[in-house]
Amino acid sequence: MQPSAEVNQRLARISAHLCTEFPRVGESSLTQSNCRAKGGAPGFKVAVLGAAGGIGQSLSLLMKINPLVSVLHLYDVVNTPGVTADISHMDTGAVVRGFLGQAQLEHALTGMDLVIIPAGVPRKPGMTRDDLFKINAGIVRTLCEGIAKCCPHAIVNLISNPVNSTVPIAAEVFKKAGVYDPKRLLGVTTLDVVRANTFVAEVLGVDPREVNVPVVGGHAGVTILPLLSQVKPPSSFTAEEISYLTDRIQNGGTEVVEAKAGAGSATLSMAYAAAKFADACLRGLRGDAGIVECSFVASQVTELPFFATRVRLGRGGAEEIFPLGPLNEYERAGLEKAKKELAGSIDKGVSFIRN
Ligand SMILES: NC(=O)c1ccc[n+]([C@@H]2O[C@H](COP(=O)([O-])OP(=O)(O)OC[C@H]3O[C@@H](n4cnc5c(N)ncnc54)[C@H](O)[C@@H]3O)[C@@H](O)[C@H]2O)c1
Numbered sequence: 255m256q257p258s259a260e261v262n263q264r265l266a267r268i269s270a271h272l273c274t275e276f277p278r279v280g281e282s283s284l285t286q287s288n289c290r291a292k293g294g295a296p297g298f299k300v301a302v303l304g305a306a307g308g309i310g311q312s313l314s315l316l317m318k319i320n321p322l323v324s325v326l327h328l329y330d331v332v333n334t335p336g337v338t339a340d341i342s343h344m345d346t347g348a349v350v351r352g353f354l355g356q357a358q359l360e361h362a363l364t365g366m367d368l369v370i371i372p373a374g375v376p377r378k379p380g381m382t383r384d385d386l387f388k389i390n391a392g393i394v395r396t397l398c399e400g401i402a403k404c405c406p407h408a409i410v411n412l413i414s415n416p417v418n419s420t421v422p423i424a425a426e427v428f429k430k431a432g433v434y435d436p437k438r439l440l441g442v443t444t445l446d447v448v449r450a451n452t453f454v455a456e457v458l459g460v461d462p463r464e465v466n467v468p469v470v471g472g473h474a475g476v477t478i479l480p481l482l483s484q485v486k487p488p489s490s491f492t493a494e495e496i497s498y499l500t501d502r503i504q505n506g507g508t509e510v511v512e513a514k515a516g517a518g519s520a521t522l523s524m525a526y527a528a529a530k531f532a533d534a535c536l537r538g539l540r541g542d543a544g545i546v547e548c549s550f551v552a553s554q555v556t557e558l559p560f561f562a563t564r565v566r567l568g569r570g571g572a573e574e575i576f577p578l579g580p581l582n583e584y585e586r587a588g589l590e591k592a593k594k595e596l597a598g599s600i601d602k603g604v605s606f607i608r609n
């Protein structure tokens with residue numbers, strides 16, 4: 255039975271109120287609402303791709319309360335109507351719009367300043383992040399093709415694992431489309447820093463907010479390289495503490511995967527970390543000075559084409575990439591191991607698009 259014109263009008267009014275872009279009853283094709291960013295403070299337009307997932311929902315909530323965000327687009331292949339309706343009731347400045355399914359990807363991306371990607375499958379116990387490559391590589395490719403077409407100048411924060419391969423995949427997609435700007439593609443490794451700060455603070459018996467640990471390399475196992483010799487404030491550790499901390503930081507993700515026992519990987523701490531990193535990117539876009547975070551980016555710090563180090567975020571993205579600084583013997587050995595594994599993961603990502 256076809257719905258009455260009255261029913262469709264009512265749904266259109268609700269849809270405009272929620273600023274969502276879902277099909278009306280009886281409509282097979284999807285229409286774009288012309289909803290205005292009413293009352294929204296001036297700010298940046300941010301899209302979350304994978305917004306209905308474990309990370310996506312909490313991250314969307316955190317972006318909704320970020321005063322730098324004026325428009326928030328929530329995209330997923332499932333469940334965005336509910337998540338969007340829910341988040342849109344929060345009385346903060348950002349106007350929220352939802353987008354459901356591949357047919358609405360382009361609407362979700364058009365005009366965005368920052369695109370955050372937590373789309374893809376998470377690990378279960380016994381899996382490595384590389385085991386996710388088969389599924390997540392294709393998801394990241396499709397989403398990045400959309401970005402290349404609809405918002406080629408956006409800053410991209412890539413969370414989907416394996417980050418050591420998905421960032422090279424994204425770079426190749428953007429190169430193929432002729433829109434690659436290495437400064438604008440950032441792999442999110444903030445959770446490694448967040449964990450390192452927490453675990454180091456526990457050992458030192460201080461507030462984690464006072465600690466800053468640079469974590470370089472990549473985002474998987476031995477490629478996660480905490481530089482404990484460069485902790486701020488300057489601190490010294492015993493050999494046992496260094497070994498314990500390095501192991502715990504490198505295996506923090508697995509610790510959560512095992513504790514969740516099949517129900518996924520880190521979502522809440524990751525949403526916090528992603529929101530922290532996104533906020534830093536937005537402050538950089540605004541032109542704030544001295545915004546420095548670790549990120550997995552195109553880099554000449556080592557012989558590898560991508561590497562995570564401290565970067566300075568500015569209007570153009572990762573505007574300056576800082577060198578590793580002085581490493582001790584333990585860290586130099588860790589760096590060699592990290593580079594060996596990283597090289598294979600980067601090649602795998604590049605070959606996925608080139609071959
Ligand atoms: N970089 C990091 O530090 C870090 C930390 C934690 C998790 N992760 C990774 O983030 C990813 C997501 O984790 P999660 O726990 O949120 O998983 P999840 O399964 O809870 O959510 C993933 C979401 O992605 C959506 N999705 C799947 N295919 C999509 C597509 N083609 N387009 C848009 N959305 C799509 C799903 O519908 C789902 O809602 C995983 O790959 C995980 O390994 C990375």
Ligand SMILES: O=C(O)C[C@H](O)C(=O)O
Nearest residue numbers: 377415506507508519520
């Ligand atoms: O460990 C995982 O699979 C998810 C994420 O990369 C993490 O570090 O928590």
